[in-house]
Amino acid sequence: xxxxxxxxxxxxxxxxxxxxxxxxxxxxxxxxxxxxxxxxxxxxxxxxxxxxxxxxxxxxxxxxxxxxxxxxxxxxxxxxxxxxxxxxxxxxxxxxxxxxxxxxxxxxxxxxxxxxxxxxxxxxxxxxxxxxxxxxxxxxxxxxxxxxxxxxxxxxxxxxxxxxxxxxxxxxxxxxxxxxxxxxxxxxxxxxxxxxxxxxxxxxxxxxxxxxxxxxxxxxxxxxxxxxxxxxxxxxxxxxxxxxxxxx
Amino acid sequence: xxxxxxxxxxxxxxxxxxxxxxxxxxxxxxxxxxxxxxxxxxxxxxxxxxxxxxxxxxxxxxxxxxxxxxxxxxxxxxxxxxxxxxxxxxxxxxxxxxxxxxxxxxxxxxxxxxxxxxxxxxxxxxxxxxxxxxxxxxxxxxxxxxxxxxxxxxxxxxxxxxxxxxxxxxxxxxxxxxxxxxxxxxxxxxxxxxxxxxxxxxxxxxxxxxxxxxxxxxxxxxxxxxxxxxxxxxxxxxxxxxxxxxxx
DNA sequence: CTATATTGTGTAAAATTTACACATTGGCGG
DNA sequence: CCGCCAATGTGTAAATTTTACACAATATAG
Numbered sequence: 397x398x399x400x401x402x403x404x405x406x407x408x409x410x411x412x413x414x415x416x417x418x419x420x421x422x423x424x425x426x427x428x429x430x431x432x433x434x435x436x437x438x439x440x441x442x443x444x445x446x447x448x449x450x451x452x453x454x455x456x457x458x459x460x461x462x463x464x465x466x467x468x469x470x471x472x473x474x475x476x477x478x479x480x481x482x483x484x485x486x487x488x489x490x491x492x493x494x495x496x497x498x499x500x501x502x503x504x505x506x507x508x509x510x511x512x513x514x515x516x517x518x519x520x521x522x523x524x525x526x527x528x529x530x531x532x533x534x535x536x537x538x539x540x541x542x543x544x545x546x547x548x549x550x551x552x553x554x555x556x557x558x559x560x561x562x563x564x565x566x567x568x569x570x571x572x573x574x575x576x577x578x579x580x581x582x583x584x585x586x587x588x589x590x591x592x593x594x595x596x597x598x599x600x601x602x603x604x605x606x607x608x609x610x611x612x613x614x615x616x617x618x619x620x621x622x623x624x625x626x627x628x629x630x631x632x633x634x635x636x637x638x639x640x641x642x643x644x
Numbered sequence: 645x646x647x648x649x650x651x652x653x654x655x656x657x658x659x660x661x662x663x664x665x666x667x668x669x670x671x672x673x674x675x676x677x678x679x680x681x682x683x684x685x686x687x688x689x690x691x692x693x694x695x696x697x698x699x700x701x702x703x704x705x706x707x708x709x710x711x712x713x714x715x716x717x718x719x720x721x722x723x724x725x726x727x728x729x730x731x732x733x734x735x736x737x738x739x740x741x742x743x744x745x746x747x748x749x750x751x752x753x754x755x756x757x758x759x760x761x762x763x764x765x766x767x768x769x770x771x772x773x774x775x776x777x778x779x780x781x782x783x784x785x786x787x788x789x790x791x792x793x794x795x796x797x798x799x800x801x802x803x804x805x806x807x808x809x810x811x812x813x814x815x816x817x818x819x820x821x822x823x824x825x826x827x828x829x830x831x832x833x834x835x836x837x838x839x840x841x842x843x844x845x846x847x848x849x850x851x852x853x854x855x856x857x858x859x860x861x862x863x864x865x866x867x868x869x870x871x872x873x874x875x876x877x878x879x880x881x882x883x884x885x886x887x888x889x890x891x892x
Numbered sequence: 893c894t895a896t897a898t899t900g901t902g903t904a905a906a907a908t909t910t911a912c913a914c915a916t917t918g919g920c921g922g
Numbered sequence: 923c924c925g926c927c928a929a930t931g932t933g934t935a936a937a938t939t940t941t942a943c944a945c946a947a948t949a950t951a952g
Contacts, residue, residue: 413701417753420700424676425716428669429746429757452668453661468673468755472746496744496759498677498720505665507716509677509757511744562890578929584890595932596910600890603908613918619929620917636892641940642810642832642848644884826898843901844941851939861949867897868948889909899948908939917930922923 430510431475432463432546434494434553435484436536437519438570441582443536443557444519445550446483448529454504455543459534461550463510476513483531485523490516490569494556495549502545510544514553516569558588563640565606568627576614576622577601606632678758679723680711680794682742682801683732684784685767686818689830691784691805692767693798694731696777702752703791707782709798711758724761731779733771738764738817742804743797750793758792762801764817806836811888813854816875824862824870825849854880 414420435446450460462483466475476491491513498509524531539550561567567583568575581597601607607625614621662668683694698708710731714723724739739761746757772779787798809815815831816823829845849855855873862869 412699413704414699415701417700417702417751419753421676421751421753421756424678424713424756426674426676427714427716428672428674429677430672451660451662452665453663454665456661465672466675466746466757468675469748471748472744472757493743495741496720498714498759500717500719503665503669505667505669508669508672509714509720511746562888562892564892576930588887590887593911594930595912598931600909604892617929618919619927620919620931622930632892639836639838640810640891643888644810644812644852644880824899841942842899843943846900847902848940865898866950868899868950870899894952896951897949899946901944901946903943904941906939906941908937910935910937912934913932915930915932918928920925920927922925 427507427509429466429472430463430508431466431472431479431513432461432510432549433476433479433483433491433513433515434461434550435480435515435517436553436557436570437517437522437533438583438586439519439533441586443554443587444533445536445539446524446531447534448531450543451529452504452543458541458543459539459546460529460543461512461546462531466511472511473513476511476515479513480515483525484517485521485525486517487521488518488569488573490566494553497545497549499545510549512549512553514556516557516566518570518572520572561587565627565629565632568629574610574612574624574626576624578622606635675755675757677714677720678711678756679714679720679727679761680709680758680797681724681727681731681739681761681763682709682798683728683763683765684801684805684818685765685770685781686831686834687767687781689834691802691835692781693784693787694772694779695782696779698791699777700752700791706789706791707787707794708777708791709760709794710779714759720759721761724759724763727761728763731773732765733769733773734765735769736766736817736821738814742801745793745797747793758797760797760801762804764805764814766818766820768820809835813875813877813880816877822858822860822872822874824872826870854883 437444437446446462447459448462450458462479464475464479466472472493480486480489480491494512494514496509496511500507502508519533536554539547557566561584567580570583571579577598580601581592581594585591606628608628610624610626612624614624685692685694694710695707696710698706710727712723712727714720720741728734728737728739742760742762744757744759748755750756767781784802787795805814809832815828818831819827825846829840829842833839854876856876858872858874860872862872
């Protein structure tokens with residue numbers, strides 16, 4: 397946000413139409429693009445993110461997101477999906493682009509722009525594949541010593557998630573298909589970092605009318621077991637509210 | 645979202661640390677990145693977007709967003725800001741990254757990834773600079789015949805704006821510093837595509853208590869002039885609500 | 893000075909949100 | 923088997939917010 401280049405844009409030099417687009421594109425400066433995945437999971441009432449150890453000497457010992465280069469003819473979404481597949485068993489996948497990070501010196505090896513994707517999955521349902529580089533679920537609080545600008549990327553995705561679970565049924569991607577209301581509330585409390593009134597929380601979700609009572613109960617809890625529910629994604633898609641309202 | 649590559653990631657081939665990051669990055673496939681600006685304005689109760697004619701022969705006659713290549717050592721935000729500066733007088737600028745578009749064949753000249761930025765400005769306060777390529781404010785309804793994937797980009801930014809003005813005081817960037825409540829309501833109605841109750845709309849904004857009565861009135865209206873207000877951005881920053889609530 | 897178009901204002905009903913307490917149930921230990 | 927524990931499950935009253943709706947005041951244009 398500093399200097400203003402005075403050089404006119406290439407396409408302003410000549411008002412005639414450019415015939416050779418290929419040549420034009422070839423003249424542009426090029427840089428590698430990567431897709432980094434911020435893969436969130438939820439376990440023991442804690443939000444986790446999937447990390448590995450960086451294998452760059454500059455970042456020895458630091459944690460890094462899962463990422464890979466975007467291939468020459470590969471869509472960005474596809475690249476992110478590929479990263480996800482390579483590392484996790486994948487069913488019930490959620491994947492969404494969040495933001496692109498392109499600060500020139502973010503990579504010590506030269507200019508690399510990265511597109512950050514967010515994925516939410518149920519830790520139980522996904523078997524981690526390649527366990528190299530100490531791949532593991534890392535607690536989201538407690539993130540320090542990250543490679544590159546990955547702290548900023550995770551922060552951004554975390555904020556995105558906090559906002560997302562309030563406006564969309566994203567959280568259900570982090571839970572087993574059948575869950576108790578307590579598990580659901582724990583998830584909201586952990587991610588939003590606040591505590592909610594249990595009765596009002598239940599009232600809210602029941603009033604939405606997207607929870608299906610599966611007529612089963614929790615097992616192996618040292619107290620009265622809670623009822624289990626599924627989220628009715630189909631009904632949600634049909635009935636979700638369109639207009640929310642002005643509020644800031 | 646189809647095949648899973650079986651080739652391991654480069655950095656998994658060897659668990660030793662990579663010493664020469666520069667060499668690693670140099671080995672990556674590279675591609676040009678552009679910044680495209682979706683610059684919204686508001687005039688005559690209509691949302692407008694700043695467009696030029698494409699100068700690629702493939703897109704002869706089609707409309708195109710303002711964009712330019714991201715230079716080798718230039719931040720993405722800086723590139724977008726540069727595009728904005730080159731084309732508009734710039735005070736009171738709003739600029740935010742919205743989404744990155746990278747479908748491999750989106751540019752006929754080869755692989756080009758573009759980062760879309762959204763900007764909101766008051767048409768009256770900004771003198772358009774270079775008027776080449778039929779630079780003009782184009783009505784947002786009525787967008788057809790756009791070059792590249794620019795229709796999709798504008799759509800995405802439009803949705804982003806619709807959401808944004810409901811949650812943040814973005815709309816004020818589209819209005820003069822002093823505005824009447826009718827102008828404000830017109831803006832909301834035009835962008836959201838619905839009509840709102842005038843009394844409730846006023847009540848809502850007065851209740852927020854971010855409008856400063858500047859004790860002036862509209863001029864040159866063929867009826868009783870309305871009072872003018874400014875938006876108190878400072879007060880907003882201090883008092884804006886943090887926790888909205890679960891609602892979907 | 894009259895017609896017109898738009899500003900400016902209030903209230904009652906409905907809906908939503910909040911705060912809050914107690915009986916129920918199953919597991920567990922003795 | 924009995925009693926304790928820890929969590930589930932439930933309702934209501936008050937406060938707040940949202941909605942629907944109508945009429946007087948005022949500047950301009952003719």
